[in-house]
Amino acid sequence: MIPPRFINPSYFCELCLQPKKKIRVRFAPSPTGGLHLGGVRTVLYNYLFAKQHQGDFILRIEDTDQGRYVAGAEEYIFDCLKWAGLEPDESAVHGGTNGPYRQSERKALYRQYAEQLVSNAQAYYAFDTPEELESMRANHKTEQNPSPQYDQAVRNKMRNSLTLSKEEVEGLLKSGTKHVIRVKMPANETLTFTDMIRGEVSFDTSLVDDKVLLKSDGMPTYHLAVVVDDYLMNITHAFRGEEWLPSAPVHVLLWKYLFGLDKMPQWAHLPLILGPNGKLSKRDGAKYGFPVFAMNWTDPKTGELTEGFKEKGFLPEAFINLLAVLGWNDGSEQELFTKEELIDKFSIERVHSGGAKFDYEKAKWFNHEWIKKLPVAHYLPQVKHLFEKNGIHISDEKHLEAVMELVKDRCILLPDFVEQSHFFFKLPGQYDLDAVKPKWNDAKQQFFVELIRNFELATLWNASELEHNLKEIAAASQIKPGELMLPFRIMLVGGKFGPHVFDIAALLGKGETIKRIKHFLSLL
RNA sequence: GGCCCGUUGGUCAAGGGGUUAAGACGCAUCCCUUUCACGGAUGAAUCACGAGUUCGAUUCUCGUACGGGCUACCA
Numbered sequence: 001m002i003p004p005r006f007i008n009p010s011y012f013c014e015l016c017l018q019p020k021k022k023i024r025v026r027f028a029p030s031p032t033g034g035l036h037l038g039g040v041r042t043v044l045y046n047y048l049f050a051k052q053h054q055g056d057f058i059l060r061i062e063d064t065d066q067g068r069y070v071a072g073a074e075e076y077i078f079d080c081l082k083w084a085g086l087e088p089d090e091s092a093v094h095g096g097t098n099g100p101y102r103q104s105e106r107k108a109l110y111r112q113y114a115e116q117l118v119s120n121a122q123a124y125y126a127f128d129t130p131e132e133l134e135s136m137r138a139n140h141k142t143e144q145n146p147s148p149q150y151d152q153a154v155r156n157k158m159r160n161s162l163t164l165s166k167e168e169v170e171g172l173l174k175s176g177t178k179h180v181i182r183v184k185m186p187a188n189e190t191l192t193f194t195d196m197i198r199g200e201v202s203f204d205t206s207l208v209d210d211k212v213l214l215k216s217d218g219m220p221t222y223h224l225a226v227v228v229d230d231y232l233m234n235i236t237h238a239f240r241g242e243e244w245l246p247s248a249p250v251h252v253l254l255w256k257y258l259f260g261l262d263k264m265p266q267w268a269h270l271p272l273i274l275g276p277n278g279k280l281s282k283r284d285g286a287k288y289g290f291p292v293f294a295m296n297w298t299d300p301k302t303g304e305l306t307e308g309f310k311e312k313g314f315l316p317e318a319f320i321n322l323l324a325v326l327g328w329n330d331g332s333e334q335e336l337f338t339k340e341e342l343i344d345k346f347s348i349e350r351v352h353s354g355g356a357k358f359d360y361e362k363a364k365w366f367n368h369e370w371i372k373k374l375p376v377a378h379y380l381p382q383v384k385h386l387f388e389k390n391g392i393h394i395s396d397e398k399h400l401e402a403v404m405e406l407v408k409d410r411c412i413l414l415p416d417f418v419e420q421s422h423f424f425f426k427l428p429g430q431y432d433l434d435a436v437k438p439k440w441n442d443a444k445q446q447f448f449v450e451l452i453r454n455f456e457l458a459t460l461w462n463a464s465e466l467e468h469n470l471k472e473i474a475a476a477s478q479i480k481p482g483e484l485m486l487p488f489r490i491m492l493v494g495g496k497f498g499p500h501v502f503d504i505a506a507l508l509g510k511g512e513t514i515k516r517i518k519h520f521l522s523l524l
Numbered sequence: 525g526g527c528c529c530g531u532u533g534g535u536c537a538a539g540g541g542g543u544u545a546a547g548a549c550g551c552a553u554c555c556c557u558u559u560c561a562c563g564g565a566u567g568a569a570u571c572a573c574g575a576g577u578u579c580g581a582u583u584c585u586c587g588u589a590c591g592g593g594c595u596a597c598c599a
Contacts, residue, residue, distance in 0.1 A: 028599090029599085030598080030599050032598085032599075062599065064598090064599085065597095065598055065599070067598080068598060068599080126597095128597095130597075133596090133597085142525085143525070144525055144526085145525060145526070146525055146526090146595095147525080147526085147595055148595095149526095149595065178597095180597055182597095198529075198530095201528080201529080202528095203527080203528075204527085207526075207527055207528095208527085209595075211596095212596085212597050214597085215597040216597055217597080219597085221596095221597070221598085221599085222598075222599050226599095241593095242528095242529065242530090242592085242593065242594095243593055243594070243599090244593095244594090244599090245528060245529065245593075245594080246527070246528055246529090246593070246594040246595070247594075247595095248528090249528095269529085271529090271530080271592095272592070272593070274591095274592075278591085278592065278593085279592075279593075325536075325537090325548095326536070327536085327537095329536090329537065329538075331538070331539095332538090332547095333538080333546075333547050333548080335536095335547085335548060335549095352530095352536095352537085353529075353530065354529085354530050354531065354591095354592095355529090355530070355591085355592065355593090356535090356536065356537090357535060357536080358535090358536095359534095359535045359536060359549065359550080361535080361549060361550055362535070362536065362548080362549040362550080363549095364549095365548085365549055365550090366549095368562095372562085407561095408562095409561065409562040409563085410560070410561040410562065411561095420560095420561090435559090480558085481558065482558040483558085484558090485558045485559075486558075486559065489558095489559060490559090493559085495559085495560090496559045496560065497559065497560045497561080498559075498560070498561090499559095499560090499561090500557085500559090501558095501559080
């Protein structure tokens with residue numbers, strides 16, 4: 001349900017609140033590196049909104065900066081979305097009728113719009129070289145204004161189609177002089193738009209600089225491309241990170257000039273996900289020991305590996321759940337949501353406007369909950385893979401399933417399964433002898449010899465039967481059962497951990513249990 | 525510096541003129557458990573500050589402080 005204040009009559013019927021036309025949203029990453037938490041959350045919110053309204057979720061690759069292009073980053077983004085279960089309806093790999101979905105392949109589309117603005121005196125050619133820009137900034141830099149902008153105050157002092165004569169400009173253009181097209185920000189206008197999270201936001205155009213729209217290599221900047229592509233792709237709602245808020249007036253102005261404000265998508269600027277100090281960065285992850293990327297990412301240039309949630313042992317269900325509630329809740333006390341519940345309950349207006357600090361402890365709690373909640377068979381393949389990576393071959397998946405069922409309560413991350421249950425598949429690598437030896441004596445030795453005899457004759461092999469037998473022999477030997485539990489555990493497990501010892505013995509089986517007791521006795 | 529956004533326990537947060545200011549994570553104590561967890565119970569801990577409006581502000585308004593973002597031919 002959308003609160004009335006946010007209803008845009010062009011998209012939602014004011015009476016029934018249903019979308020009037022197909023809702024279309026997009027996620028538009030640059031393929032420059034790993035996909036971090038904030039990025040995935042932006043994907044999630046877009047995805048949920050689209051699915052809730054039976055709309056389309058489009059993935060558009062913003063690769064207009066060839067200098068920053070990183071090989072493999074695009075494929076990596078698709079892999080992450082696939083793992084998280086947030087696949088687009090349209091993209092360079094999923095297809096669609098609004099392509100191409102890579103801005104580099106749309107290059108030819110943008111120039112005409114920039115030229116149109118120039119002929120309407122809403123933009124201009126600028127011939128300033130990087131050196132000239134640099135010296136402009138150096139010359140205008142004062143204590144009051146440490147970072148001078150190319151704006152209405154300086155544009156009249158620069159080399160552009162506003163200061164040069166018509167003939168000069170034509171000459172420069174004809175000779176193929178490198179140039180950019182800049183938007184001419186009007187003076188003293190207030191640009192206002194309604195953000196679905198923040199409400200009304202306004203900017204004074206005099207304070208906004210003349211952003212470059214078309215670069216000298218003919219590629220558009222983000223500012224031009226986002227407006228043109230959102231228009232061409234019929235985007236109805238644009239959700240992006242809060243870091244874009246300061247450039248929103250540029251985009252609103254471009255919409256006004258090019259396509260009309262009535263066609264502009266509804267904006268929502270999502271709060272940032274914060275690290276211990278400011279915007280969450282991969283440095284934070286390295287420094288504080290938690291993942292910030294969805295999946296492992298290796299920088300092809302430096303070879304540096306940044307850990308991902310997937311490889312750390314998070315379940316995708318937990319991952320999207322924890323991301324969804326980082327800055328959003330449905331007003332109830334519910335914290336655990338399936339993707340379907342999120343699609344049903346998500347509402348962009350209930351997203352917090354303030355940034356949220358990422359808490360890795362809470363993230364782990366979510367994973368633990370999901371490990372308990374999901375049937376173990378659901379994530380058994382991943383766990384099996386982890387065992388094999390640790391040199392433990394799993395031949396019987398049913399057995400593994402039973403083991404997982406027994407230990408899942410004590411597993412926070414997937415690799416914990418290996419740590420918590422490796423002893424089911426191989427003899428303990430080492431024994432905590434210090435826990436047994438000091439209190440060991442002949443009586444105990446005798447007891448376990450007797451226990452072996454008893455177990456060998458046992459016909460029933462289950463936890464309660466085993467417990468009963470052990471206690472009976474203990475009573476006969478006049479030893480307190482409490483004195484025997486720990487040694488028995490160490491024999492089977494190797495250390496002071498794991499599920500109830502009789503459950504372990506039951507699952508281990510008769511032969512293996514007896515074998516381990518004998519083996520341990522021989523060790524002492 | 526300028527512009528923009530924000531501010532309820534350590535963290536995520538509900539609430540939005542009158543409340544004992546929810547809940548969760550984490551922390552502490554206890555119970556359960558003849559290991560370690562899980563689980564259960566209890567507890568410590570919050571409305572940034574100052575004005576104004578009001579009979580009454582955590583809630584509305586304005587300032588201040590603090591935090592964050594942006595300030596590239598990067599996105």
